[in-house]
Amino acid sequence: MIIQIVVRLCLVLSVVAAGGLPAHAQSDANFQKFLQSLWPDAQAMGVSRRTFDEATRGLKFNQSLPDLVIPGKPKEAPRGQAEFERTPAQYLSESSLARLTAQGQKLATEHKATLAAIQKRFGVPPPVVLAIWGRETNYGNVKLPYNTIEVLAAQAYMGRRKEMFRRELLLAMKILEEQHVAFKDMKASWAGAMGHTQFLPTDFLKYAVDQDGDGHRDIWTSVPDSLGSAASQLLAKGWDRGKRWGFEVRLPANVDCSIAEPDTKMTVAEWIKRGYAPLTHKPTREELGEEASLFLxxxxxxxxxxxxxxxxxxxxxxxxxLYALFVGHLSDRIAGGKNFATPWGKIEQARSDYIETIQRHLTKAGFYSDKIDGKAGMKTRSALGAWQKAAGLPLDCWPSRALAEQMQAAR
Structure with missing residues (x-):
């Protein structure tokens, strides 16, 4: 027994003598060192030492979060957004929209006075505010699993976007300093989006409002503050009071899908003259003179x-x-509108690496000059349509796996 004790003691002393610590202990020590390095910047932002210590005391590095780059751990693909990983038909499923519509209409009655006050203050109609709430957290029914400081600290320490999350972490401490929410109640998604309306700390400090008048901007437990904050952000982003987001149209037979991108604009009247017939909304005289772009x-x-x-x-x-379309369409449905008049066709959503292959091919061919990001956005679909026309191929403006494989083989 004495020999065993001596051997263990020697091992411990050898580790200490070598200046080493067990891997997990060293990792914890490095994380704590990182946290303490934040203090000068936190102090410069007006965060007190007391708030800083309360936010960081006992904080552990949560290595289970997505989008972390940890030495020695196999790299994982970046966590994607549902908006880019599902087909439009999947993302805008009728079952989901019908459920959110019914619930949104009930909540419109329940929060009628609050929504009216928000519309008067910010000019954003109740159905739009409710649609944001419904899309973001299922009207607050999604239980956010993480503490904001925990996830932002992990992302700032070893995330893919360290500098961005470092600033968000410091701003989250500022929110605690201003006592809008208690540390234990400051819940967020894995990427630090907080509360009913999923604000990052930057957005919170810019746009959050105290709609219920209790002296706090609380997007975690206060429905009035949450909805008012969503409307506040929309107004700050340029919300056009009293105007629609858009409407569904029937395409003319000779449609060129390559013009379906934001920079190709005409008045609504001109689009209609060219055969784009409104299906779910009759444009007003004022709307006929507004500029619009085609979205496919x-x-x-x-x-x-x-x-x-x-x-x-x-x-x-x-x-x-797809997020913008979901919110716009859901707001119409809450206001009494109907489902899409045109059914979704049968398509598959290509993986991001296939989309990147298409984007690179289109860039090399001179049809695409935007980011190579693996996301099939409007500019990618438009560029693909232009390439299909030039190549004499069937025109559909949809980036598929089969097309990516053809491009890869040709290259």
């Missing part, structure tokens, strides 16, 4: 839309095209 979320294999300025305001809240 599934290329030529699904519904088509003329989008107005407020569609792009939705994209300021979340840049994904």
């Amino acid at each position: 979320p599934a290329g030529l294999k699904g519904p088509a839309f003329l989008t107005l300025k407020n569609f792009y305001v939705f994209k300021g809240y979340n840049f994904a095209d």
Whole structure:
């Protein structure tokens, strides 16, 4: 027994003598060192030492979060957005929209006074505010699993976008300093989007409002503050009061899907003159003079839309095209509108690496000059259509796996 004790003691002493610590202990020590390195910047932002210590005391590095780059751990593919990993028909499923519509209409009655006050203050109609809430957290029914400081600290320490999350972490501490929420109640998604309306700390400090008048901007437990904050952000992004986001149209027989991108604009009257017939909304005289662009979320294999300025305001809240369409369509449904008039065609969503192959091919061919990001956005679909026309191929403006494989083989 004495010999065993001596051997263990020697091992411990050898580790200490070598200046080493067990791997997990060293990792914890490095994480704590990183946290303490934040203090000067936190202090410069007006965060007190007390708040800083309360936020960082006992904090552990959560290595289970997505999008971390940990030495020695196999690299994982970046966590994608549902808006870019599902087909439009999957993302805008009728079952989901019908459920959110019914619930949104009930909540419109329940929060009628609050929504009226928000519309008076910010000019954003109740159905739009409710649609944002429904899309972001299922009207608050999604239980956010993480503490904001925990996830932002992990992402700032070993995330793919360290500098961005470092700033968000410091701003989250500032929110705690201003006592809008208690540390234990500061819940977020894995990427630090907080509360009912999924604000990063940057957005919170810019746009969150105290709609219920209790002295705090609380997007975690206060429905009035949450909805008012969503409307506040939309207005700040350029919400056009009293205007629509867009409407569905029937395409003419000779449609060129390569013009379905934001920079190709005409008045609504001109689009109609060219055969783009409104299906779900009769434009007003004022709307006929507004500029609109064509939006084909599934290329030529699904519904088509003329989008107005407020569609792009939705994209300021979340840049994904399908997000903007979901919120716009859901708001119409809550207000009493119907489902899409045109059915979705049968298409598959290509993986991001296939989309990147297509983007690189289109870039080399001179048809695409935007980011190589593996996301089949409007500019990618438009560039693909232009390439298909030039190559004498069938025109559909939809980036498929088969097309990516053809491009790869040709290269």
